[in-house]
Amino acid sequence: MLDAKIPKGPLDQKWSTYKSTCKLVNPANKRKLEVIVIGTGLAGASAASSLGELGYKVKAFCFQDSPRRAHSIAAQGGINAAKNYQNDGDSVYRLFYDTIKGGDYRSREGNVHRLAEVSASIIDQCVAQGVPFAREYGGLLSNRSFGGTQVQRTFYAAGQTGQQLLIGAYQSLERQVALGNVKMYSRHEMLEIVMIDGKARGIIARNLVTGELERHFGHAVLLCSGGYGNVFYLSTNAMGSNVTAAWKAHKRGAYFGNPCFTQIHPTCIPVSGEHQSKLTLMSESLRNDGRIWVPLKQNDTRRPSEIPETERDYYLERRYPAFGNLVPRDVASRAAKERCDAGYGVGSSRQAVYLDYAFAIDRYGMIECNKQGINNPTKEQLRHYGVEVVKEKYGNLFDMYEKITGENPYEIPMRIYPAVHYTMGGLWVDYELQTNIPGLYALGEANFSDHGANRLGASALMQGLADGYFVIPYTIGNYLADEIRTTNIPTSHPAFEEAEKNTRDRIEKLMSIQGTESPESFHKRLGKIMWDKCGMARNAQGLQEAITEIRALREEFWRNVKVTGAINEFNPELDKAGRVADFIELGELMCMDALNRKESCGGHFREESQTEEGEALRDDDNFMFVSAWEFKEGYNWELHKEALEYEVVHPSQRSYK
Amino acid sequence: MEHYNMNLTLKVWRQKNEKEKGHFETYSVPGISSEMSFLEMFDVLNERLINEGKEPIAFDHDCREGICGACSMHINGKAHGPWAGTTTCQLHMRAFKDGDTIVVEPWRANAFPVIKDLVTDRSALDRIIAAGGYISVNTGNAVDGNSLPVEKDKADTAFAAAACIGCGACVAACKNSSAMLFTGAKVSHLALLPQGNPERKTRVVNMIAQMDKEGFGSCTFTMECEAACPKEISVNNIARLNAEYMRAAFTAEETMG
Numbered sequence A: 001m002l003d004a005k006i007p008k009g010p011l012d013q014k015w016s017t018y019k020s021t022c023k024l025v026n027p028a029n030k031r032k033l034e035v036i037v038i039g040t041g042l043a044g045a046s047a048a049s050s051l052g053e054l055g056y057k058v059k060a061f062c063f064q065d066s067p068r069r070a071h072s073i074a075a076q077g078g079i080n081a082a083k084n085y086q087n088d089g090d091s092v093y094r095l096f097y098d099t100i101k102g103g104d105y106r107s108r109e110g111n112v113h114r115l116a117e118v119s120a121s122i123i124d125q126c127v128a129q130g131v132p133f134a135r136e137y138g139g140l141l142s143n144r145s146f147g148g149t150q151v152q153r154t155f156y157a158a159g160q161t162g163q164q165l166l167i168g169a170y171q172s173l174e175r176q177v178a179l180g181n182v183k184m185y186s187r188h189e190m191l192e193i194v195m196i197d198g199k200a201r202g203i204i205a206r207n208l209v210t211g212e213l214e215r216h217f218g219h220a221v222l223l224c225s226g227g228y229g230n231v232f233y234l235s236t237n238a239m240g241s242n243v244t245a246a247w248k249a250h251k252r253g254a255y256f257g258n259p260c261f262t263q264i265h266p267t268c269i270p271v272s273g274e275h276q277s278k279l280t281l282m283s284e285s286l287r288n289d290g291r292i293w294v295p296l297k298q299n300d301t302r303r304p305s306e307i308p309e310t311e312r313d314y315y316l317e318r319r320y321p322a323f324g325n326l327v328p329r330d331v332a333s334r335a336a337k338e339r340c341d342a343g344y345g346v347g348s349s350r351q352a353v354y355l356d357y358a359f360a361i362d363r364y365g366m367i368e369c370n371k372q373g374i375n376n377p378t379k380e381q382l383r384h385y386g387v388e389v390v391k392e393k394y395g396n397l398f399d400m401y402e403k404i405t406g407e408n409p410y411e412i413p414m415r416i417y418p419a420v421h422y423t424m425g426g427l428w429v430d431y432e433l434q435t436n437i438p439g440l441y442a443l444g445e446a447n448f449s450d451h452g453a454n455r456l457g458a459s460a461l462m463q464g465l466a467d468g469y470f471v472i473p474y475t476i477g478n479y480l481a482d483e484i485r486t487t488n489i490p491t492s493h494p495a496f497e498e499a500e501k502n503t504r505d506r507i508e509k510l511m512s513i514q515g516t517e518s519p520e521s522f523h524k525r526l527g528k529i530m531w532d533k534c535g536m537a538r539n540a541q542g543l544q545e546a547i548t549e550i551r552a553l554r555e556e557f558w559r560n561v562k563v564t565g566a567i568n569e570f571n572p573e574l575d576k577a578g579r580v581a582d583f584i585e586l587g588e589l590m591c592m593d594a595l596n597r598k599e600s601c602g603g604h605f606r607e608e609s610q611t612e613e614g615e616a617l618r619d620d621d622n623f624m625f626v627s628a629w630e631f632k633e634g635y636n637w638e639l640h641k642e643a644l645e646y647e648v649v650h651p652s653q654r655s656y657k
Numbered sequence B: 001m002e003h004y005n006m007n008l009t010l011k012v013w014r015q016k017n018e019k020e021k022g023h024f025e026t027y028s029v030p031g032i033s034s035e036m037s038f039l040e041m042f043d044v045l046n047e048r049l050i051n052e053g054k055e056p057i058a059f060d061h062d063c064r065e066g067i068c069g070a071c072s073m074h075i076n077g078k079a080h081g082p083w084a085g086t087t088t089c090q091l092h093m094r095a096f097k098d099g100d101t102i103v104v105e106p107w108r109a110n111a112f113p114v115i116k117d118l119v120t121d122r123s124a125l126d127r128i129i130a131a132g133g134y135i136s137v138n139t140g141n142a143v144d145g146n147s148l149p150v151e152k153d154k155a156d157t158a159f160a161a162a163a164c165i166g167c168g169a170c171v172a173a174c175k176n177s178s179a180m181l182f183t184g185a186k187v188s189h190l191a192l193l194p195q196g197n198p199e200r201k202t203r204v205v206n207m208i209a210q211m212d213k214e215g216f217g218s219c220t221f222t223m224e225c226e227a228a229c230p231k232e233i234s235v236n237n238i239a240r241l242n243a244e245y246m247r248a249a250f251t252a253e254e255t256m257g
């Protein structure tokens, strides 16, 4: 059994006890200690700037041309914090409880409680940096509700919360760059971890402009490299998001936690054709006012306006009368898939359902007409006022929908379908965010730690910033305090030689194959296997097939991939090839993990484990653990388990009927 | 929305690296669906080039949702192409019709050297931010978020300025390659908020100095930047930048002393 090193004592005192007893590094010694940070999203930028402020010598890396473009920039809806500004009964405990329950009882109490504890300081820090959160007329911060919770604890900046939080962190990072505390390496990709005497001591990075390989020493290495949803090819992630940094660490011995835990978001713009390169999220907030339906008749090709009320199936309202359209993400996604698979889907692909605002427009129109004193309003008046209200609430999302589909969602119901969105799995870390390799840490979406089997909306931003601003500055000191006598290891050390050679050999191998199929094409094929067999619903037979198919794909890739261009130049095809190769290996592990976890929980739905009504059925007796996989030669993996102990919360079956 | 297919001619800037001279290359691109995004059309073309054993066209992109600021194509003489308030990645092919010829170039500015094909080096924008585009507050120093009320309209105006995605279209659209809209947006964002007040003077002076050092041109107020900006950042921010600069200049002794 794995030990997560959770401090002893009552739940609400673990973190304060830890902070007051962990080892410290004095300022003079901090200046001698070097820390490498991979990634400049919310987790990486907040960690790099905070460690720079403390006096450590930091090197930060990102593959984009600027640290400000990390995928965090795309987050829309908001960030949770237990401020209780609305006086509606929120508290640290409630945020903790909602997160544990939302994760379907597959996360650690100690970690999640700490997350809830530091959440309030995140908002304070961001406000101080000048993050322009939405405000009320009185000048105070505004909140909205989000994803199934009963309190209003979500802070937001229009539909661009991730952008504003990241720019805040990025500006702090640039300030440290200007002060010389952080050295920034943009357009660089980390391709290997360097290990010396069992500890992480540096990295090999490739300069993506010149193609040169570089060696960098660090007393510790932080992986803040984001999630791996792009293993499915199509997802709401940015095109460049990838697993390579985490995967290289995994192959050097870092355990991978719960790889199969994937979040599929119910409201995304559906695939429009073979050319599709990514999927666009439509914020969860749309389910507050929209009604979801499909035709009652199979293969109905009529326009939505031609389908009368009596021939529509509002299937969420029918199946879940208590929560209706507001069931959690995993439940809503599976219900949409069920209808489409049964032949009730809409649109040219038949892989979509309607999200209809006609009712909301009427309802808001009536309220407005009442306010204006218009008795017996005409249809046109109702519509006019209703559209105005909806525009103010959701205008930017409706515009985005129209740009992509060319359809006006005020007139025609939106077509939506679930899409891969977030990965709860990631590198296994202990309470200190340290992987099982000493000196190697994982923060943000790259680790597996806080969301169990399903993440609640608006809590990824919270976790990324908690890790970077408020957790790692303490926990890294506890490790580095014992490293003050380690002088910088020269990068001529044989371990650096070996790691660089390893990287170079692999790049040369990729370039030498000169087969007939592009990396992109292999990526698409992998994505299709993953989506069909390791997606919203999984079963033993499908997963076994997927494993066989992925192994064959890997073999074919290394025989037939075609990478154009040269090594020592700017070559996005080569970058892509390396990432796809890693995704293929990860895909196999995800299927193994999904096969091994014979229960359903959160976003992981095993068809063999469901209730009579088709709901997810957990198996706490056999699966109340974290799966932590160790890589072994020849693509074998050994499973380690970390038992999950619930001292405060009592796990129960989730029900939304 | 009716969908249609079209055959297009593309003239694309190809340049091996910063040192070598570039040139236009012409490609005929048949069978493009009106449902594709502009970058998906490039994906189709690139896949074909790879199959023909040629090098695909390099371009910057990441989110494909109009928010990261990576994509940056000059399309038919316009930064980000024909649609107002839209990034290249959000431009869709129904903006074009069968038989069209489309000319695609990288951002052109001395401060943005070409790295390859349509990819340029925009790190000068990061250095402008590093020169002062922040509020100096270390992690852990903050007071309670609600202890400092901000008038709603000020907060909203600050947000509108902070919505800049740092793509550089303003520079590419300006005949002087000025970065005044980019810099003005950041100075405005921070000057409008009470948190930004203590560093107001040094910030604007240092950011403008860095802007000049990077080789961006001066502003002659033709407002092409605003027209090209995919986030529709207002030129009022340039006016505010100028006012902030004057204010700082008039009280320079105070700042220095």
Ligand SMILES: Cc1cc2nc3c(=O)[nH]c(=O)nc-3n(C[C@H](O)[C@H](O)[C@H](O)COP(=O)(O)OP(=O)(O)OC[C@H]3O[C@@H](n4cnc5c(N)ncnc54)[C@H](O)[C@@H]3O)c2cc1C
Residues within 6 Å of the ligand: A038, A039, A040, A041, A042, A043, A044, A061, A062, A063, A064, A067, A069, A070, A071, A072, A073, A074, A075, A076, A077, A078, A079, A161, A162, A188, A189, A190, A191, A224, A225, A226, A227, A236, A237, A238, A241, A242, A244, A245, A281, A421, A422, A443, A444, A445, A446, A457, A458, A459, A460, A461, A462, A464
């Ligand atoms: C469309 C969308 C909307 C979302 N909305 C919300 C929301 O409203 N609320 C919420 O809480 N969450 C939301 N999320 C989730 C959330 O945005 C992410 O989980 C979070 O931002 C991840 O942050 P991160 O810092 O861990 O990683 P990222 O922001 O993904 O950053 C990864 C960084 O690592 C770098 N990197 C990766 N690999 C390498 C390598 N090998 N070498 C060098 N650098 C590397 C990248 O360059 C980048 O800088 C949303 C996600 C999506 C896709």
Ligand code: FES
Residues within 6 Å of the ligand: B060, B061, B062, B063, B064, B065, B066, B067, B068, B069, B070, B071, B087, B088, B089, B090
């Ligand atoms: S790719 Fe991100 S803005 Fe276009």
